[in-house]
Amino acid sequence: MTSSTDARTTLQLRQLIARGFQFLHPRDARGELAAVVGVRAHDAVIDVVRLHTEDDAVAMRMPADEVNVLAPSRFSWRRRGPASSVLEELLELPDDRIA
8 A cells, every 4th residue: 555655755756757857776785775866957056866765865956067966065955854845845946046
């Protein structure tokens, strides 16, 4: 049975894909899924979201010239928390400015 939180997170991920996010699924040394990572470059920024568990997600918006998007030295917006909350805030960010 799918919970309402799972359904909400699935819908939010589909909305991110519709907005141009590309997703990667990095694995650890044992081949286990380590996270789900979404990246989207647009305008003068890069948006990144990492989902480790349904209760541990982090999303960031950073300048487009940031060298390391997985561990940026600069960002204009960052949220950490439950996946559905972080994704909701990420989806609410305007596309036309840094944040």
